[in-house]
Amino acid sequence: LAKTTQPISMDSYEGQEVNITCSHNNIATNDYITWYQQFPSQGPRFIIQGYKTKVTNEVASLFIPADRKSSTLSLPRVSLSDTAVYYCLVGDPERPGSSNTGKLIFGQGTTLQVKP
C-alpha cells in the first residue's frame, strides 16, 4: 500500500495561500491522488483528484511533480471557514495494479488553522 505522510498541523492567516504537501514515495504507476477536507463531526468531503502535473478546480489546485512521489494541495486566499483537517489518499480500488486495491486507508491528515 502507498503510505502517505503529511504535516500534522499548519497555521495560516485569512487571505493567504496555503500549500499542504503529502509524501507518497511508493505510489504505484496506476494510482491517483485524492484530497479530502473534514470539518468536526462531519464526514470528509472530496476536494480534488489528479494523476500528474497540475489540476485546478473552483476551490483548489493540485500540483504533482514528474516522479509523483509527492503532491501539494494549494488553497488560494484561505478564509476562516477553511479551518479543517485535510487528508491525501493514494490509490483506486477499481484500477488493477493499484497499491490500494479494495481498500482506502487515510493517513493522519493535516489540521489547518486559519487565523483572522
Next chain:
Amino acid sequence: SQTIHQWPATLVQPVGSPLSLECTVEGTSNPNLYWYRQAAGRGLQLLFYSVGIGQISSEVPQNLSASRPQDRQFILSSKKLLLSDSGFYLCACKQGLLSPLHFGNGTRLTVT
C-alpha cells in the same frame, strides 16, 4: 448523485451491550462500501470494506463485525461493546473508476 443515510446520529450505550449501525445508499448500484471509525482528535481508521453483497474484508480484529445483506445496505455490529468502541462511525461509498469517496453524516457512539 449518491446519498448515504446513516442512523442514528448519536448513540449512548452501556459497556457489554450490543450494537447495530445501519448504512443505506441511494443513487447508485454495486458500490464499494466502507466503515470507518474516528476516535476523538484522531484520524480515520478503516474498519471494514465490501466490494459486493456478502463480501466483507476486515481491517481490524476485536469485537466488531460487518454485513452486507443487500447491494446498498451495510451494517456494523457488535455483540458486546467495549469502552474503546466509543467514537465517530462513518459509512462511505465509492462508485466507479476514479470516483471519490462519499461519506454519510456519521454516528457518534459513546460507550459508558
